[in-house]
Amino acid sequence: MPPRASKRKSVPPNSSSVTSSDGRSVSNKAKTKGMEKVDRLFNTYANSSLGMIDPEGIEALCADLGVDYTDVRILMLAWKLKSEKQGYFTREEWQTGLKELGVDSLSKLKKALPELEKEVEKPSNYEGFYIYAFRYCLTEEKQKSVDIESICELLNLVLGVQFRPQVDSLVEYLKVQNDYKVINADQWINFLRFCKEISFPDLGNYDANQAWPLILDNFVEWMREKQS
Amino acid sequence: MSNQKKRNFQIEAFKHRVVVDPKYAEKTWKILEHAIHEIYNHNASGLSFEELYRNAYNMVLHKFGEKLYSGLVTTMTAHLKEISKSIEAAQGDLFLEELNRKWNDHNKALQMIRDILMYMDRTYIPNSRKTPVYELGLNLWRDNIIHSGKIQSRLLSTLLELVHRERTGEVIDRGLMRNTIKMLMDLGSSVYQDDFEKPFLEVSAEFYKVESQKFIECCDCGDYLKKAEIRLNEEIERIAHYLDVKSEAKITNVVEKEMIANHMTRLVHMENSGLVNMLLDDKYEDLGRMYNLFKRVPNGLSMIRDVMTSHLRETGKQLVTDAESSKDPVEFVQRLLDERDKYDKIICQAFSNAKTFQNALNSSFEYFINLNSRSPEFISLFVDDKLRKGLKGVSEEDVEIILDKVMMLFRYLQEKDVFEKYYKQHLAKRLLSGKTVSDDAERSLIVKLKTECGYQFTSKLEGMFTDMKTSQDTMQGFYANHPELAEGPTLVVQVLTTGSWPTQPTITCNLPTEMAALCEKFRSHYLGTHTGRRLSWQTNMGTADIKATFGKGQKHELNVSTYQMCVLMLFNNADRLSYKEIEQATEIPASDLKRCLQSMACVKGKNVLRKEPMSKDIGTDDAFFVNDKFTSKFYKVKIGTVVAQKESEPEKLETRQRVEEDRKPQIEAAIVRIMKSRRVLDHNNVIAEVTKQLQSRFLANPTEIKKRIESLIEREFLERDSDDRKLYRYLA
Numbered sequence: 001m002p003p004r005a006s007k008r009k010s011v012p013p014n015s016s017s018v019t020s021s022d023g024r025s026v027s028n029k030a031k032t033k034g035m036e037k038v039d040r041l042f043n044t045y046a047n048s049s050l051g052m053i054d055p056e057g058i059e060a061l062c063a064d065l066g067v068d069y070t071d072v073r074i075l076m077l078a079w080k081l082k083s084e085k086q087g088y089f090t091r092e093e094w095q096t097g098l099k100e101l102g103v104d105s106l107s108k109l110k111k112a113l114p115e116l117e118k119e120v121e122k123p124s125n126y127e128g129f130y131i132y133a134f135r136y137c138l139t140e141e142k143q144k145s146v147d148i149e150s151i152c153e154l155l156n157l158v159l160g161v162q163f164r165p166q167v168d169s170l171v172e173y174l175k176v177q178n179d180y181k182v183i184n185a186d187q188w189i190n191f192l193r194f195c196k197e198i199s200f201p202d203l204g205n206y207d208a209n210q211a212w213p214l215i216l217d218n219f220v221e222w223m224r225e226k227q228s
Numbered sequence: 229m230s231n232q233k234k235r236n237f238q239i240e241a242f243k244h245r246v247v248v249d250p251k252y253a254e255k256t257w258k259i260l261e262h263a264i265h266e267i268y269n270h271n272a273s274g275l276s277f278e279e280l281y282r283n284a285y286n287m288v289l290h291k292f293g294e295k296l297y298s299g300l301v302t303t304m305t306a307h308l309k310e311i312s313k314s315i316e317a318a319q320g321d322l323f324l325e326e327l328n329r330k331w332n333d334h335n336k337a338l339q340m341i342r343d344i345l346m347y348m349d350r351t352y353i354p355n356s357r358k359t360p361v362y363e364l365g366l367n368l369w370r371d372n373i374i375h376s377g378k379i380q381s382r383l384l385s386t387l388l389e390l391v392h393r394e395r396t397g398e399v400i401d402r403g404l405m406r407n408t409i410k411m412l413m414d415l416g417s418s419v420y421q422d423d424f425e426k427p428f429l430e431v432s433a434e435f436y437k438v439e440s441q442k443f444i445e446c447c448d449c450g451d452y453l454k455k456a457e458i459r460l461n462e463e464i465e466r467i468a469h470y471l472d473v474k475s476e477a478k479i480t481n482v483v484e485k486e487m488i489a490n491h492m493t494r495l496v497h498m499e500n501s502g503l504v505n506m507l508l509d510d511k512y513e514d515l516g517r518m519y520n521l522f523k524r525v526p527n528g529l530s531m532i533r534d535v536m537t538s539h540l541r542e543t544g545k546q547l548v549t550d551a552e553s554s555k556d557p558v559e560f561v562q563r564l565l566d567e568r569d570k571y572d573k574i575i576c577q578a579f580s581n582a583k584t585f586q587n588a589l590n591s592s593f594e595y596f597i598n599l600n601s602r603s604p605e606f607i608s609l610f611v612d613d614k615l616r617k618g619l620k621g622v623s624e625e626d627v628e629i630i631l632d633k634v635m636m637l638f639r640y641l642q643e644k645d646v647f648e649k650y651y652k653q654h655l656a657k658r659l660l661s662g663k664t665v666s667d668d669a670e671r672s673l674i675v676k677l678k679t680e681c682g683y684q685f686t687s688k689l690e691g692m693f694t695d696m697k698t699s700q701d702t703m704q705g706f707y708a709n710h711p712e713l714a715e716g717p718t719l720v721v722q723v724l725t726t727g728s729w730p731t732q733p734t735i736t737c738n739l740p741t742e743m744a745a746l747c748e749k750f751r752s753h754y755l756g757t758h759t760g761r762r763l764s765w766q767t768n769m770g771t772a773d774i775k776a777t778f779g780k781g782q783k784h785e786l787n788v789s790t791y792q793m794c795v796l797m798l799f800n801n802a803d804r805l806s807y808k809e810i811e812q813a814t815e816i817p818a819s820d821l822k823r824c825l826q827s828m829a830c831v832k833g834k835n836v837l838r839k840e841p842m843s844k845d846i847g848t849d850d851a852f853f854v855n856d857k858f859t860s861k862f863y864k865v866k867i868g869t870v871v872a873q874k875e876s877e878p879e880k881l882e883t884r885q886r887v888e889e890d891r892k893p894q895i896e897a898a899i900v901r902i903m904k905s906r907r908v909l910d911h912n913n914v915i916a917e918v919t920k921q922l923q924s925r926f927l928a929n930p931t932e933i934k935k936r937i938e939s940l941i942e943r944e945f946l947e948r949d950s951d952d953r954k955l956y957r958y959l960a
Contacts, residue, residue, distance in 0.1 A: 144942060186941045186948065193953060211911035211954040214934050 035095065037104040042094045053094065055087040065110050072157045073113050076120050079132045086136050127192065133158045134188045145182035148174050155191065163195040173219045180215055187213045201227070253292040256283045257299050263344070264300070267337045268307045277344065285347045293352030300345070304365065308334075308372035316378045324386055324404055327379075331369070331411050338365035370415045374423065383408075387424060388431050394466070395435065406470035413472055425475055429482055432463075436486035444491050448501035450514040456487040457517055480524070489525040496535050503535050507574065515578035529584070537588045540571065544596030548603065557602075557874050561610035565633055568593065594640040602880075604647035607637055609874060611673065612654040619665050627669050635676050642927040645894075646887050648685060653730045655689060659696055660722060660769055681924060691728030699723045706753050719746050723754065723763070736815045737767035737790065740797035767791065768820065776836065779856025786836060787866045791816050791824040796836070799854050807850045822846040827868040833860060834867045891926060895936045898922055903946060903958040911937075911954045 045057035053061070062069045081097030083089055089097075101116065103109045120129045133154055137146045146154070152171045159167050170191065174180075180187075190213050198206050203224065208217045263280050266272055287296045311330045318326035342349065342361040349361050359367065373379055387408065390400045412420045436459070443452050460483050467476040488495075495518075496503045506514050522528030547553060547567065553560045568589075575585045597603050611634055619627050641647055658664045671693070678686040699722040706721075707713065739747060751763055770790035774797075777783050788796065794814045798805055805813075811821055825846050829839040838855040839846075875883060898921045903909060909917075914937065915930050922928045937956065940946045949955035 184938075184942045186938060190953070209912065211934075211937075211948070211956070213938055214931065217931075217934075 038095055038098050039091075041098075041104070041106065042089075042091055046091070050088075052091060053089040058087060058089070064106055065113070067113070070153075070157070072161075073117060075133060075136070075157065076116050076129065077113075078136060079120065079129050080116060083136070086139050127189075130158060130192050131185070131189060134185060145184040146188075147182050148180070151183045151188070159192070159195060163200075166195045166200050169201070169223060170219060173222050177215075177218065177222070179218060183215075187215055190216060253287060253290070253295055256287050256292070257295060259283050260287075260296070260344070261299060261303055264303050264307075264337075264341060267340050268333075270333075272340060280344045281346070284345050288348045288352050293348055293356070296345070296348055297352065297356075297358060300341070300361070301364070301368070304341075304368050305372060308368055312373050312376050312379065315373065316376075316382075323382065324390075324408060327373075327383065328404060328407050328411070330373075331407075334365070334369055338362060341365070366415055370419060374412070374415065374419065380423065384423060384427055388428065391428065391466070392431075392435065395462070402469050409470055409472065420472060425472070425478070428475075429478055432479060433482050433486055436483055437490075440487045440491055443487075444494060449495050449498045449503075449518075450501055450506070450511065452491075452495060453514065453517045453521060456483070456521055459483055459487060460521070484521075484524045488521050488528065492522065492525065492528060492531055496531055503532060504539050507536065507539060507571075510570065510574065512574065512577045515574060519579050529582075532579075533585060533588050536585070537592050540589065540592040541595055543567070544592060545599055548596055548600040554600070554602065554606075557606035557609040558613045560606050561634075561637070564593075564597065564637060568633070568636065590640070593637075594642075597637065597640045598642045601643075601884075604641055604643050605650045605875065605880075605883075607634065607641070608647055608650040608654050610634065611651070612658065615658060615665055615669055615673075616663050617665060619669055624668070627666070628672065631669065631673050631676060634673075635680065638677075639680065643887075644681065644685075645890065645925045646884075649730075649883060649887055649890075652689065652692075655692060656730050656769075659692060661771060688728045691725055695724050695728065696722060702754065705757075706750055709753060710749065713746070713749070717742060717746060719743075719750060721747075721750055721754075724766070732766055732768065734764045734766065735768050735817055735820070737765075737794060738813065738815050739765075739767070739790075740794060743793075743797075767794075778836075778854070778858050782859065783863070784858075784860060785864045787864060788828075789824065789868050791820060792828060792868055795821075795824060795828070799837075799852075803853060805852050807846065807848050807852070810852065824868070825850075825852065829855075831867075834865065836865075836867065891928075891932070892936060894922060894925070895928060895933055896940060898928075899933070899936055899940060900945060900958075903956060906958070908949070908955055908957050910952075911956065914956060 042053065045053045045061050047054040047057060058074070059069050062071070062074060067073055077097070078086075078089075080100060081089055081093045083093050083097075098104060098109070101109070101112045103112050119125060134146065137150055137154060138144070152174055155167050155171055174183075194212070194216055201223070203220055206212070206220050208220065260280060260283055263275050266275060284296065287293065311334070315323070315326050315330055338361075342365070345361050352358075353360055358364075374383065387405070390405060394400045409420070409424065412424055439459070440456075443455055447455065460480060463479045463483055464476060467473060467479065471479075503515075503518065505511075506518070518532065519529070522532055544564075544567065547563055548560075553563060571589050575581060575589060579585045600606075614630060614634075619630070622630070638644070638647065655670075658670075664670055674686050674689055674693075677689075702723060703720060706719075713719075738744075747765065754763060755761065767790045772788055772790055772793035774786050774788065774793060775783065776786050776796070786796070791814070794816065795810055798810060798813055802809075807825070810825070811818070814821065816824065825837070825839075826844075827834065829835055829837040829846075829852065830844055835855050836858050838853045838857075840851045840853070841847075843850075895918060898918045899914065902914060902917045902921070915933050918933050919928045919930075937946065941948065941956075944959055946956050947959055949957055
């Protein structure tokens with residue numbers, strides 16, 4: 001068996017040492033080089049005065065990736081980057097995120113997108129992504145709810161593929177009802193649960209006596225009236 | 229004397245040599261047999277008891293008990309067979325008499341025989357486990373007479389025939405019956421039961437089945453029940469007179485079943501005379517009878533109760549949903565009270581005040597009183613009417629009675645918070661216009677409400693009373709400090725604490741100069757002693773008394789509202805005023821102003837103003853003059869009192885909205901209270917607990933509760949459990 005490379009004892013001051021799982025530390029040089037590429041990529045899109053990628057930059061990134069600005073994969077990217085503010089990527093977010101993805105160039109990033117999709121769709125991640133999608137829309141400080149228009153778009157984006165019929169009906173309903181002008185986090189998370197648990201379109205196993213948010217009770221009533 | 233030697237005296241029994249004559253037993257028996265004959269032939273007087281006893285004794289002693297016993301059996305049996313023939317021979321009615329006579333004879337004979345044979349009874353019989361003499365005698369009677377082929381059935385049919393005759397109204401010889409029945413009882417309970425009681429019950433059932441069918445075809449309910457009661461009492465009397473008391477329960481069961489249980493439904497629902505008719509016509513006696521009779525049968529009372537309940541609910545529902553009665557709230561409530569009184573009396577007089585019936589009454593009222601959403605408002609208006617004038621001259625006790633009755637209705641309300649809101653409004657009007665008939669009555673009602681609903685309910689109301697009192701003191705202080713004002717117009721201010729009184733919007737109104745100045749003086753006086761407070765004049769709630777002199781010199785004192793005063797005072801400086809001028813000068817809002825002008829210009833007897841044109845409505849181009857021709861019988865004329873009225877539709881909606889708004893924080897408080905103590909609780913239980921907690925004030929709507937829960941989640945008081953969506957968690 002070839003001898004293992006020993007851990008370097010001294011670590012250069014400015015860069016953080018990253019130890020991979022098998023005990024080898026990434027060589028400084030290689031790391032710095034990798035970071036450099038990532039950084040450079042960042043700078044390509046960043047707004048220099050802000051020090052971060054702004055909406056314009058993201059648009060440009062999208063164009064380069066060949067992905068539409070409104071594509072759900074950008075949202076997934078934001079999720080992966082753990083981006084806090086909608087429309088902006090900070091340097092740290094960019095660095096950590098791309099590192100997670102294991103990419104350091106545009107082409108690699110492009111190639112990583114399908115894998116990212118699969119990762120998001122994993123049951124263990126999906127709910128987290130779904131909730132993230134909502135929070136990402138809370139742009140103002142102390143904002144707790146999102147307006148109906150945006151919610152409809154978000155639903156389409158996030159749930160549209162997996163739950164097309166539910167999303168279509170729900171969006172239609174949200175647009176015609178006027179009990180609620182905004183949707184809060186509790187209602188949002190229950191939309192997903194609704195899609196997952198309730199059989200559609202018969203709604204046979206929906207029980208209004210359970211703790212579904214009122215908006216869903218009203219939605220079901222509206223659906224049932226339509227169907228009869 | 230020589231030595232006395234002790235010697236044992238031996239006393240030996242005197243052995244009397246008894247020669248047992250071989251024919252001894254036979255001879256002795258013959259004596260006894262003869263004696264028995266004589267006894268049965270009523271010739272006992274010639275016998276020597278002592279001798280016979282001794283003979284029997286000796287027989288037993290000499291071990292001839294067996295012979296004696298079997299001889300007894302044979303002899304007695306033979307005699308009984310004779311007796312049986314003579315009884316059988318009796319014709320018609322004499323049969324029973326003969327039977328009785330012979331039975332008495334037999335009894336007497338039996339006693340004598342037993343006395344004679346007592347030694348045997350005590351020694352031989354127990355030892356050989358034979359039936360004692362007396363019992364033997366009874367058994368032989370039973371077997372040879374009662375169960376004899378010819379007598380058995382005849383006896384039964386005779387007895388039943390007599391009972392039947394008595395039932396159809398004939399008089400029978402009860403003494404004879406009694407003795408016969410007693411005989412059967414003496415012969416053993418199985419004899420009584422098998423030879424009489426069982427067939428008796430069967431025949432009775434048949435009889436009553438037929439009779440009840442006959443009655444129910446031709447009688448109305450009340451009459452039928454009378455007849456049933458009579459029959460029942462007859463049977464009980466019959467038992468007392470000549471049957472075994474143990475049969476009472478059995479025969480009454482038969483009557484109850486045949487006459488009552490089998491026809492219960494038909495009776496209750498009988499057209500024109502059934503239970504509902506009795507209730508409507510207050511037929512206490514009939515109802516009482518029905519109650520007592522139905523009490524005896526299973527489900528009897530519950531049937532009465534159910535029919536009463538559904539009838540009451542139906543009547544009540546019609547009462548409260550009738551559009552006519554809703555027009556007059558006082559009438560509406562009075563009818564409810566009358567209905568309740570009616571049923572209370574029925575239950576008291578006819579249903580022996582049974583708790584279950586009281587409960588049925590209460591639940592029915594609770595059901596229909598809440599069918600009309602205006603019930604709380606109407607009850608408050610009823611109370612208002614009483615406290616304004618209805619209780620004038622009524623004694624203290626009667627006042628209490630009326631208020632207690634109102635409280636009963638109040639208890640039925642589901643939406644007690646709506647009542648509270650209206651009550652507050654009406655009370656405010658009463659207090660401010662000084663129109664309450666009795667302060668004591670007002671306070672008494674508050675106390676009752678407090679007892680019923682707790683301190684929270686009445687604290688604000690009590691605050692209102694306090695304000696009135698405090699205001700009086702304030703006014704005294706004001707005039708004491710400003711003696712110079714004693715000459716001018718008298719101001720009476722009531723200072724109301726905002727939280728306690730119903731919320732009123734502050735409306736603009738320009739007071740006449742004199743009044744405005746006076747009010748300002750008061751304001752500074754008040755704020756001088758109460759820093760940090762803010763006063764706002766509620767011109768829409770005030771009144772004024774003004775002295776007026778009209779064209780022909782008529783003087784009157786007018787009692788008007790503050791608005792009306794403002795308008796009238798304008799005419800001190802002008803003869804003619806247009807609507808617009810009045811509006812400008814007073815700045816009273818249009819709708820109020822129009823109402824105010826209408827009440828002074830368009831109402832006969834109160835038309836202190838004249839309007840051109842003379843139409844009923846107030847137009848913006850109208851002109852107003854003082855009505856110089858105004859006349860009234862009274863010196864004091866009251867115009868436009870602020871009386872509590874049934875709300876108009878828009879007002880009603882507004883009040884309802886306010887009530888709904890007030891409920892939201894109460895629901896939230898309840899949710900938080902519950903979640904704080906339970907920490908984690910599932911949805912359905914939260915709904916249940918909240919509903920229960922708020923029950924005493926109003927019926928909480930589950931949808932509303934859900935909305936509040938969601939609102940609390942949004943404000944991060946609660947959260948949903950991450951695994952079980954139905955579980956809520958309290959966030960400290």
